[in-house]
Amino acid sequence: MPALVINGTLRSFDCDERTSLLDLLRNHAGLTGTKKGCDHGQCGACTVIVEGRRINSCLSLAVMHDGDEVTTIEGLGTATDLSPLQRAFVSHDAYQCGYCTPGQICSATAMIEEARMGWPSAVTDDVETSPELSDNEIRERMSGNLCRCAAYPNIVAAIRETAA
Amino acid sequence: MKAFTYARAGSTADAVAADAMKIAGGTNLLDLMKLEVEVPRRLVDINRLPLAAIEPAGGGLRIGAVVRNSDLAADIRVRRDYAVLSKALLAGASGQLRNKATTGGNLCQRTRCGYFTDTAMPCNKREPGSGCQAIGGFNRIHAILGASDACIATYPGDMAVAMSALDAVVEIEGTAGSRSVAVRDFHRLPGNTPERDNVLEADDLITAVTLPAPVPGRHAYRKVRDRSSYAFALVSIAAVVEMDAGRIASASLAFGGLAHKPWHDPAIAEILIGKAPSKALFDKAADVLLAGAQGQGANDFKIPLARRTLHAVLAELTGETA
Numbered sequence: 001m002p003a004l005v006i007n008g009t010l011r012s013f014d015c016d017e018r019t020s021l022l023d024l025l026r027n028h029a030g031l032t033g034t035k036k037g038c039d040h041g042q043c044g045a046c047t048v049i050v051e052g053r054r055i056n057s058c059l060s061l062a063v064m065h066d067g068d069e070v071t072t073i074e075g076l077g078t079a080t081d082l083s084p085l086q087r088a089f090v091s092h093d094a095y096q097c098g099y100c101t102p103g104q105i106c107s108a109t110a111m112i113e114e115a116r117m118g119w120p121s122a123v124t125d126d127v128e129t130s131p132e133l134s135d136n137e138i139r140e141r142m143s144g145n146l147c148r149c150a151a152y153p154n155i156v157a158a159i160r161e162t163a164a
Numbered sequence: 165m166k167a168f169t170y171a172r173a174g175s176t177a178d179a180v181a182a183d184a185m186k187i188a189g190g191t192n193l194l195d196l197m198k199l200e201v202e203v204p205r206r207l208v209d210i211n212r213l214p215l216a217a218i219e220p221a222g223g224g225l226r227i228g229a230v231v232r233n234s235d236l237a238a239d240i241r242v243r244r245d246y247a248v249l250s251k252a253l254l255a256g257a258s259g260q261l262r263n264k265a266t267t268g269g270n271l272c273q274r275t276r277c278g279y280f281t282d283t284a285m286p287c288n289k290r291e292p293g294s295g296c297q298a299i300g301g302f303n304r305i306h307a308i309l310g311a312s313d314a315c316i317a318t319y320p321g322d323m324a325v326a327m328s329a330l331d332a333v334v335e336i337e338g339t340a341g342s343r344s345v346a347v348r349d350f351h352r353l354p355g356n357t358p359e360r361d362n363v364l365e366a367d368d369l370i371t372a373v374t375l376p377a378p379v380p381g382r383h384a385y386r387k388v389r390d391r392s393s394y395a396f397a398l399v400s401i402a403a404v405v406e407m408d409a410g411r412i413a414s415a416s417l418a419f420g421g422l423a424h425k426p427w428h429d430p431a432i433a434e435i436l437i438g439k440a441p442s443k444a445l446f447d448k449a450a451d452v453l454l455a456g457a458q459g460q461g462a463n464d465f466k467i468p469l470a471r472r473t474l475h476a477v478l479a480e481l482t483g484e485t486a
């Protein structure tokens with residue numbers, strides 16, 4: 001039965017092999033901040049950070065993460081102690097319904113690290129270079145997170161401010 | 165999802181002997197298991213096998229089977245010497261998916277044909293002998309080259325198209341030992357056995373993909389799709405072209421979105437090599453590519469689209485303003 005370090009706490013679970021990491025977080029760990037949109041890797045609502053990397057928790061089995069460190073939106077900040085990106089999402093009004101927001105923030109938190117490591121993207125003209133996070137770069141790197149409310153301009157603004 | 169047993173492989177030999185379906189990133193397999201298109205009874209997890217390195221080999225690079233797509237795209241040697249591969253990887257899926265998707269899993273990803281993923285529909289690939297609903301049905305994303313009466317599906321991936329242009333080699337470990345297969349021969353045309361996407365046998369484990377020594381030239385990966393990111397290719401082209409004194413000195417091209425496998429036809433490069441670039445020359449190359457092209461109705465647009473995309477890529481790489 002898998003044991004995972006979730007937001008800094010080691011917890012073990014008794015769950016069926018079929019349990020996705022997403023369902024483990026929501027239904028077994030009681031951490032409902034992570035959202036289920038499509039359950040097929042197509043929307044990004046379920047994005048969490050595993051071993052420092054953003055992934056879609058819906059397309060991963062919980063048993064595959066035995067021993068891994070997972071950070072969810074609950075681990076990034078709290079209502080009284082927001083992370084810089086969470087604060088920027090509030091000040092830029094980077095949402096309407098808020099359903100995609102935990103996934104957007106987990107994704108962007110890890111994406112900013114990817115850019116700091118110098119990773120190129122599909123809109124980087126010369127992949128040998130490590131580009132600045134322009135709005136175009138942010139949009140491409142965040143394309144795995146859909147927002148049905150189309151809060152995109154404010155999401156990009158919040159990320160741009162935090163990454164700067 | 166149907167129940168299965170799960171085990172982590174302790175060694176490559178374990179994974180081969182497990183009599184189980186391999187799971188790597190899980191981004192394709194779990195998607196299909198949720199739909200019950202794939203119903204494995206046993207899964208063997210290969211993620212922790214020591215196959216995660218990218219190392220120099222034979223003048224080129226050896227890429228372990230569980231190297232993540234994001235790590236491969238960001239590797240400085242790949243960005244410098246095999247830019248077409250970096251570009252193809254970055255054009256695929258999303259940041260989150262590339263962090264999980266592996267070299268081996270990406271090669272083995274299955275078609276996105278909508279009938280294949282709908283278990284209420286007949287499909288020769290999912291259920292041999294049941295028929296092909298895409299012929300005469302919704303076939304906008306389907307093949308224009310190398311299809312058969314049994315199946316008109318496409319191989320949907322990007323990475324393998326670049327690997328085909330680079331003439332990379334797949335290393336495989338099976339019950340009878342290890343063997344190597346060129347990426348160009350790894351995927352199959354559907355023929356009468358569309359249930360087989362590639363040459364792997366059930367127990368086979370991909371251990372690595374090796375890239376030959378880098379070749380000189382400019383690299384491009386052009387992907388045409390319905391939205392500008394996070395979408396599969398309708399048509400894609402991986403190309404490495406070297407110019408010398410106003411003439412094309414060498415060219416290597418492969419095409420995605422057109423067939424059941426990354427399409428590679430050496431006759432296309434033969435037409436181009438030694439010639440000065442011109443629109444007329446690019447048209448001749450497109451004639452070779454599309455000589456056997458056959459639309460299915462909704463995908464007829466791919467024929468002129470492939471021609472125009474080839475023009476654009478060759479113009480970009482040769483400096484000829486098409």
Ligand SMILES: Cc1cc2nc3c(=O)[nH]c(=O)nc-3n(C[C@H](O)[C@H](O)[C@H](O)COP(=O)(O)OP(=O)(O)OC[C@H]3O[C@@H](n4cnc5c(N)ncnc54)[C@H](O)[C@@H]3O)c2cc1C
Binds near residue numbers: 192
């Ligand atoms: C929403 C979405 C969008 C996507 N967009 C794109 C895109 O634009 N371009 C693109 O190219 N791809 C795209 N993909 C597909 C993605 O690239 C693949 O899902 C991924 O590469 C598969 O790798 P994996 O390691 O997760 O494979 P898994 O899901 O773990 O495995 C896939 C298959 O490969 C087999 N397998 C895995 N490793 C081995 C091995 N070493 N030896 C033998 N067999 C093995 C498995 O048994 C299984 O049959 C998209 C996927 C999603 C969900």
Ligand code: SF4
Binds near residue numbers: 277280299314316
């Ligand atoms: S095209 Fe191939 S995968 Fe699609 S329905 Fe026909 S047989 Fe099945």
Ligand code: FES
Binds near residue numbers: 039058
């Ligand atoms: S719920 Fe995982 S990507 Fe949509």
Ligand code: FES
Binds near residue numbers: 096097100101149
């Ligand atoms: S804020 Fe509603 S989906 Fe993004």
